[in-house]
Amino acid sequence: MxxxxxxxxxxxxxxxxxxxxxxxxxxxxxxxxxxxxxxxxxxxxxxxxxxxxxxxxxxxxxxxxxxxxxxxxxxxxxxxxxxxxxxxxxxxxxTDLDIFYNFNKNNQIISVTGTNGKSTTCKLLEAVFKKAGHKTHLVGNIGEPILSLKKLNKKAVIIVEVSSYQLEYTQHFRSNHAVILNISPDHMERHKTMTNYINAKIKILKFQSSKDHSYLNLNNKFTKKIIGNYKKKQFFSKLYKVDKHKVKKIFKKIKNKYLLSQNNLENISFVLRIASNYRIRLNVVLQALNKFKGLPHRQERLSLNDEIICINDSKATNFESSSQSLKSYQNIFWIVGGLPKKGDKFF
CATH class of the missing domain: 3.40.50.720 (NAD(P)-binding Rossmann-like Domain)
Incomplete structure (x- = not known):
C-alpha cells in the first residue's frame, strides 16, 4: 500500500x-x-x-x-x-476519502452507508455525540466534502456518510466504526448488478483491522449474507449484529413524533449500539433523540389541521424507502412521481 x-x-x-x-x-x-x-x-x-x-x-x-x-x-x-x-x-x-484518512489517522471515524437511512442516521449520531460532549463533525455524501474540514482536534469524532459511488473507487479509507444500515436494489443504472452494488458497499469494511468495529443489519437479507463472510474471515473487524426488534422497549421511550416511523426504528437501533460502544449513557441518547428536528424532505411532518397530516418524504427515491414510509401510516393518500428504477415492484 x-x-x-x-x-x-x-x-x-x-x-x-x-x-x-x-x-x-x-x-x-x-x-x-x-x-x-x-x-x-x-x-x-x-x-x-x-x-x-x-x-x-x-x-x-x-x-x-x-x-x-x-x-x-x-x-x-x-x-x-x-x-x-x-x-x-x-x-x-x-478518492477524497483516501486522502482524508491518510492525513487524519488519529481521529475517530464513524462511517455510515446503506441504501436507505444514511443521512438521518448520521444526523442522529451527530446529535447524540454533541449532546455527550464530543467535538463532532458530519461530512461526506450528506453535503459537506470531507476535505473541507480544517484544523481538526485530535479528539474530534468524524461522522462520514458514504455512498456506493464514493466507496466504489476507494483504496485505503478505514473507519474505526463502519455501518451498513441495509441493502436493497438501487443505482442499477451505475452498478448494473446487485453483486457490483454490494461489492461497492462492503468496501467500507475491507480496510478495517481487528481493532475496529463493524455494524450490520440482522433484519436485512443482503446484509445477513455479508455477516456470513466474517465466518470465512474475509473481514477482520469486531462485528455487531444489529437487530431492531431488540430495542423496541427503548423505542417506546422516544416521544419525538418525527422518529416514530418503522424505518427510524432501524436507524435508532444502530445509533444505540454505537453510542453504547462509546459509553454514552442511555438518558443522554434519549435527550438527543427527543430534541431531534429531523431533515428536510425526509419524513417531514407538515400538519395542515387536527385531522390531516402531510408527510413530505420526497427524498425517498427508491421502492424500499417508499415502502417503509407507507407502512408507518394509515388512511393514506399517496402523491408520487418520477421514473421507476430497475427492480421496483409496486404492484
Whole structure:
C-alpha cells in the first residue's frame, strides 16, 4: 500500500470531476504543493477551472504522466471522456476519502452507508455525540466534502456518510466504526448488478483491522449474507449484529413524533449500539433523540389541521424507502412521481 501522505507533495495529481468534492480536493492539495490538473466532462463546469489547473490535452496522456487520479463520486469510470486513460491507470485511482484518512489517522471515524437511512442516521449520531460532549463533525455524501474540514482536534469524532459511488473507487479509507444500515436494489443504472452494488458497499469494511468495529443489519437479507463472510474471515473487524426488534422497549421511550416511523426504528437501533460502544449513557441518547428536528424532505411532518397530516418524504427515491414510509401510516393518500428504477415492484 502506498504511503499517500508522504507521496502527495510535489506529485502530479489529476482531479476528475469538479463539483463540490473536486473543488475541496483542489484547495487541500494546493496546501501541500502538489502539481494539480483538473478535468470535468461538462464544458460549462470546465469554465470554472482556472487555466493553470485545467488539463491540457496537447500534452500526451501517457501512463506515467499522472501519479494519482482523484475521482469524484459522480464519475462513472466506464462511461466518461477519459475512460481509456482510467482503464490503463486503475491502480492510481483514489478518492477524497483516501486522502482524508491518510492525513487524519488519529481521529475517530464513524462511517455510515446503506441504501436507505444514511443521512438521518448520521444526523442522529451527530446529535447524540454533541449532546455527550464530543467535538463532532458530519461530512461526506450528506453535503459537506470531507476535505473541507480544517484544523481538526485530535479528539474530534468524524461522522462520514458514504455512498456506493464514493466507496466504489476507494483504496485505503478505514473507519474505526463502519455501518451498513441495509441493502436493497438501487443505482442499477451505475452498478448494473446487485453483486457490483454490494461489492461497492462492503468496501467500507475491507480496510478495517481487528481493532475496529463493524455494524450490520440482522433484519436485512443482503446484509445477513455479508455477516456470513466474517465466518470465512474475509473481514477482520469486531462485528455487531444489529437487530431492531431488540430495542423496541427503548423505542417506546422516544416521544419525538418525527422518529416514530418503522424505518427510524432501524436507524435508532444502530445509533444505540454505537453510542453504547462509546459509553454514552442511555438518558443522554434519549435527550438527543427527543430534541431531534429531523431533515428536510425526509419524513417531514407538515400538519395542515387536527385531522390531516402531510408527510413530505420526497427524498425517498427508491421502492424500499417508499415502502417503509407507507407502512408507518394509515388512511393514506399517496402523491408520487418520477421514473421507476430497475427492480421496483409496486404492484
Amino acid at each position: 502506498r504511503n499517500l501522505s508522504s507521496k502527495f507533495a510535489k506529485k502530479k495529481i489529476l482531479i476528475y470531476g469538479f463539483a463540490k468534492s473536486g473543488l475541496a480536493t483542489l484547495k487541500f492539495l494546493k496546501k501541500i504543493k502538489s502539481e494539480i490538473y483538473c478535468w470535468d466532462d461538462n464544458s460549462f463546469v470546465r469554465k470554472s477551472i482556472k487555466k493553470k489547473y485545467l488539463l491540457n490535452f496537447k500534452k500526451k496522456l501517457t501512463n506515467d504522466f499522472i501519479d494519482f487520479i482523484v475521482v469524484s463520486p459522480g464519475i462513472n469510470i466506464r462511461h466518461c471522456y477519459l475512460k481509456n486513460f482510467l482503464a490503463k491507470n486503475k491502480t492510481k485511482i483514489i
